[in-house]
Amino acid sequence: MTDADDITYLTRLRERLDLPGIIDIHTHFMPDQVLRKVWAYFDSAGPLVGREWPITYRTDEMVRLKTLRDFGVRGFTSLVYPHKPDMAAWLNEWTAEFAAHTPECLHTATFYPEHHAGSYVEAAIAAGARVFKAHIQVGHYHPGDPLLNPVWEQLQDSGIPTVIHCGSGPAPGDFTGPGPIAEVLRRFPRLRLIIAHMGMPEYSEFLDLAQDYPGVGFDTTMVWTDFSEADCPFPDTERGRLRYFSDRILFGSDFPNIPYSYGHSLYALERLELGDDWLRQVCYENAARMFDLS
Template identity: 65%
Template structure:
């Protein structure tokens, strides 16, 4: 299955940061918590942006980057929006890369206190040791990207990783849905098998699991420690090729304590506030928005106590 290129809406210039702040101030929140933002070494991020610019085969569509700024400015933008905690989602696409990324991320978190210390891994010899080291060094959250990494989450080399993260209760944001383009190991079936082996494993399914929304909602229903992030879901951009099924909207309310705000900043083809606008447009109420945009992630990551 492949996704055919679709027209991209004419980019809308981002509104001033006050538009984002007005959203959370109206809800009476102290700010936003964004569980899915990307910070990584400059040369790695440059390669990522080059890939998006070329509409590479893992994207399948034109994908203009709205926040193509240097690192300091990107951090300042999030702070200006009132994002009180965010992540450095980074991921390897080959062996002998993850430990180096983890070292960079630990340094970034040390000099950026509002960034949650993020780490990653790849199925390779020594993965258990460097994941243990990252945990001992204070990693709060991990990132796994089955589409880009092209690996099977059941690779035997990852057994000590899943066991450690399950026992430690440290969540992994995992890109496991088959959007925007399927990978060899994407889809709900590998994750269902993984959770059958590690039923207490804390997973945050990125992008609401698009396009297999229903199946990943089922897993969140079945397993206490499975959550989903909103990254790019419901946006005008994603709805063109991977629309959220209207009949499942009621389940968003039923699972409202398991849905977390994520945006993919800075690698988004629209302004940051659009992700917030479309969540409000769902019409699920202010209590739901408060939980999704702040309280659920604060509770998961113990940010308020």
């Protein structure tokens, strides 16, 4: 679909659901030089990608912001993630500034297992960070690394959620999967974790974790799209738990790094036929409640 087609479809969807907008908790805004390296990695179909992956919204930052606004997105994130030490604090400075001049953006921060992680996470929280991002696959670290103990403790005590890419899709890493996250939750059971991509492809195992830990939720990023269903189909046997966890599932898109149109991300949810109430919760209400955006 073209952007104009998406705008028409998304406008009609919002009107039907009587929503003031869409809240997308999985979008990427980051320093230009970092984002271009990310795009180059996708272009190379590197080992963490593993397949051809065209970037649909490869445009300048201001164009990308206008695109989201035109789509009716009224809240979004600037998910960043370090792949090495001494990078996270700098990224947090950038996201704080970005959020300060982008009203719809939830102030986002990140971290990495290093000796000073606790101090810059404390500083980010003091500066108003509302959501954190962790990427186990790209960072190549165990989430239970002792260097992260002060980070998890602060996030647990503050109640600030972390969007965490910990499933083994699109390609497994040494520390991906539900096992390492279960270790963290045993030590910090009140953590609020938003499992990115519904935990793809270990959907059932991460849903099991959510049964045991009320702070565990999910984002819908890329799940149920034609692109993902071809390789990592969501099991039909788990449809019932999508209803059960309807108050813990939040819409995410992975904009701009998606290989299809933005509207398809919403269409993929609509065609699940779980009802308008479920769509309202996922596309707006759950995030509005979590981040007090009402």
